[in-house]
Amino acid sequence: MMKFLAILVCKLGRFVGKLVGRGSSLPGQYALKICPDILRQITLPRYIIAVTGSNGKTSTVEMIAAILRAEGKNVVYNEEGSNQIEGVTTTVLTHSTFGGVMKADVLLIESDERYAAHSFQFFHPTHFVVTNLYRDQLTRNGHPEWVFDALKPAMFPETRLILNADDPLSASFALDRDNVRWFGLDRCSISTEEPSGAYRDGAYCPVCKSPMEYRYYHFNHIGSYHCPSCEFAKPVRVDYTATALDLETGVLTIDEDLTIHLAFRSIYNVYNILAAYAVCRECGVGAEQIGKVVNNYILKNGRMVRFLLGAHHGMLLTSKHENSIAYDTNLRYVRSTEDPCTVVIIVDAVSRKYYTSETSWLWDIDFGQLNSEHVQKVLLCGQYASDLAVRFSFTDVPQEKIELHPDITEACNSLKAGGAEDVYVLTCFSDRDKLLSQVEKEAV
Secondary structure (H helix, E strand, C coil), rough: CCHHHHHHHHHHHHHHHHCCCCCCHHHHHHHHHCCHHHHCCCCCCCEEEEEECCCHHHHHHHHHHHHHHHHCCCCEECCCCCCHHHHHHHHHHHCCCCCCEEEEEEEECCCCCCCCHHHHCCCCCCCCCCCCCCCCCCCHHCHHHHHHHHHHHHCCCCEEEEEEECHHHHHHHHHHHCCCEEEEEECCCCEEEEEEEECCCCCCCEEEEEEEEEEEEEECCCEEEECCCCCCCCCCCCCEEEEEEEEEEEEEEEECEEEEEEECCCHHHHHHHHHHHHHHCCCCCCCHHHHHHHHCCCCCCCCCEEEEEEEEEEEEECCCCCCCCHHHHHHHHHHHHHCEEEEEEEEECCHHHCCCEEEEEHHCCCHHHHHHEEEEEEEEEEECHHHHHHHHCCCCCCCEEEEEEEEHHHHHHHHHHHCEEEEEEEEEEHHHHHHHCCCEEECC
């Protein structure tokens, strides 16, 4: 009786929530109050795929869903990103019968890395993808090794782990386990001998804490690592490998045979594709079918949006606030472009979910990458424009290129008034809509 009531309340709550435009976690919260172990009582699909990590969760999940649906699978996933147990409960119960049978072939879950152990206490994923683990939202997550410790209890013995072989912290989940598959990137045109970014989280071995050695880096501490003290190293055999990559032409080759053209020429996009490719291959989808779906794939989740602003063609690059690697990767993309452009950086609210005016993370971002001849102007916008200005005063970006616009609308009007150069906007979901409300989305 309690199971039926919990499912009924959740379905009604979700229906009402859609009508009023509210979030998707509250119905699950009510259902859990009625029947705390409701998730244990639901008959779930054969495949339960969880995806977590500091960056790339949402994009990877979207691509996995697209691939599996193209294969004819009925895939249910938390498309709105409610990735803690309440949101997971809403997703599961909304797609279940009143008898407690989930109507799907695949349950695909984007999971908050800190709360995965709580979300999966009543059922266990069949496959668990970890995209990466690095410094992210210090006020919430502390150090990435703390996140590792919080996530580890969700790695159940029967669950197949699909891990980023190039990330030493993520790779250490595989210690003392056999049920692991790897994805990674060979040395390629973007590889370097020295790390990028303001800090080196790969400087010490996550196992024995001794100094780590690298053969090469792809970005920050992601690359080919080896600890001379305990022999912890990037796996010799990587199951799903990007064997060639040319970001300049936007061509990715997987396992020497599958060629994929990149709609967005970012190293982040490459790793997200690799993660999606790996889990879908593990679920029996052929390489050719995956290639058809992800070739020139454009994300629907708003991580990248093309727009028009006056005579300007623009691109919004969502860069997670309090996450310097997300910013660095998008700044690297802007630097790689060649046409004259203006760059807009918006920090108006640090987070959608909690209030903080903590901006020390701005100092971890390599804004110096914008010191490039084709970057004509840099507009610093939002209520933290002055914080950004102080940060930029410590870069080599010429001060005459920098403009302060605390008012986002005023900044958009200024751009609209003249010029036709490309515009790149870097901001977070907290502030994204403040820009999109001022522009016209461009058909792709």
